[in-house]
């Protein structure tokens with residue numbers, strides 16, 4: 001297959017190990033770009049005249065007047081679950097005390113009550129939505145199981161999703177929150193999660209640990225992470241979301257693949273992170289959905305946004321040279337979106353990031369956080385041919401326009417797997 005005549009082709013190609021610091025702003029853009037694909041892999045990338053002079057194919061896809069980019073990589077979701085939590089959210093918006101006894105535990109209940117078939121059907125439909133919005137690789141965590149039986153069901157469902165065109169990478173998050181029956185006995189709960197590792201390890205690639213004031217202690221997270229590594233799993237970290245717990249420094253020290261959230265990461269921990277290969281994964285959907293940058297209408301003068309420090313925190317990460325990625329953190333409570341486009345648009349707005357920075361974060365750096373930067377996340381010869389053809393001609397327009405799906409077509413491993421039948425205005 002040849003994809004030709006792209007108004008812009010952004011490769012997201014960068015230095016090995018991911019884009020950091022000044023490299024984040026060096027986005028490679030090829031005008032009138034083309035990609036040659038064979039056997040599901042990229043053979044060559046360049047301008048259309050050069051590529052068409054060197055390669056022939058029976059399948060030629062015109063991207064005239066359109067942007068072509070790598071497929072988007074979503075490195076943090078809680079895809080497999082049941083239920084919705086929209087009712088409790090209205091109280092948050094209204095700045096009212098909670099009128100509904102809801103929260104994450106209802107997701108546990110709904111998920112436990114759902115059969116594997118029901119969970120799988122919903123997850124497959126959700127993957128369709130992610131794909132049609134440009135995602136070609138996605139990580140998903142278990143963690144709404146709270147017991148061995150349901151956790152295994154969630155991991156088996158995640159494993160069964162490989163029939164979908166989106167590549168799904170599975171993470172065991174057995175210690176997401178402390179179940180009520182273990183109150184006051186978190187060490188014993190961690191022991192029970194560690195005891196599950198031999199059974200879950202064949203089904204999954206990573207183990208996520210939560211080092212946060214509402215999560216687990218440094219000692220407990222260390223114990224679980226080391227046991228997970230001994231069982232052959234990589235480590236991911238939910239860190240410092242509700243307060244400083246040292247999650248970012250821990251992730252760097254232990255050699256985690258990623259540390260996600262980071263709302264209260266200290267500068268000393270960010271410096272450690274910058275010296276490590278661990279990727280900081282931002283979750284702008286959470287910041288947006290929980291109104292963390294919106295002052296409450298409670299009469300306080302001047303009203304202050306709960307996490308007004310976030311833009312300067314992210315600026316510090318960039319300045320220090322941390323490898324940063326963006327994700328949806330898709331989940332029913334704090335970020336109910338499957339769209340990486342939306343996550344990218346929010347990242348630019350909420351964290352004041354440039355177009356080039358966000359494009360690197362949603363592609364090559366996200367792939368790096370999943371240990372997949374060697375075969376995806378950028379348009380380079382030898383990589384899997386995961387491409388998005390956009391309805392707009394320039395990469396900045398994907399971030400500037402918001403709220404509608406700008407994808408035209410998605411190519412996964414050299415095949416067109418999604419098409420948006422509603423085209424926008426011609427921009428040519």
Ligand SMILES: [Zn+2]
Nearest residue numbers: 076078238329
């Ligand atoms: Zn999460």
